[in-house]
Amino acid sequence: MPENARRIWLCRRDDIADGVARGFDPFDRGQDALFVLSHGGQVYGYRNACPHVDGAPMAWRRDGYLNSSGTRIVCYAHGAQFLPESGRCVQGPCLGQYLQPVPLEVDGGGELYAWLTNRE
Numbered sequence: 001m002p003e004n005a006r007r008i009w010l011c012r013r014d015d016i017a018d019g020v021a022r023g024f025d026p027f028d029r030g031q032d033a034l035f036v037l038s039h040g041g042q043v044y045g046y047r048n049a050c051p052h053v054d055g056a057p058m059a060w061r062r063d064g065y066l067n068s069s070g071t072r073i074v075c076y077a078h079g080a081q082f083l084p085e086s087g088r089c090v091q092g093p094c095l096g097q098y099l100q101p102v103p104l105e106v107d108g109g110g111e112l113y114a115w116l117t118n119r120e
């Protein structure tokens with residue numbers, strides 16, 4: 001993780017069920033900097049920035065980062081689809097490119113944190 005990253009509390013791990021995603025705006029910029037999803041019992045975090053157009057936000061509504069079945073991450077700008085566990089684009093205009101992962105941590109009490117720099 002980046003040298004100047006700091007641990008930022010997001011929510012309780014149990015607040016994100018499998019097949020559900022949730023966006024976070026930890027720096028109060030009015031737009032999610034990252035989103036977190038649960039897939040196969042694991043949590044994954046990614047920057048809210050599509051690799052097709054650098055920095056493009058991906059959700060079409062609040063927390064709308066997944067397809068209807070909750071099996072793929074979707075960018076609603078041009079329909080790119082990404083694997084939840086790797087962030088690799090498997091369909092759409094940025095095929096083979098990756099979302100930028102955000103390191104996560106779940107502490108012993110079940111609290112979920114992201115490791116972020118102020119630039120994220």
Ligand code: FES
Pocket residue numbers: 050051052053056075076077078079080092093
């Ligand atoms: S900006 Fe995400 S698919 Fe085009």
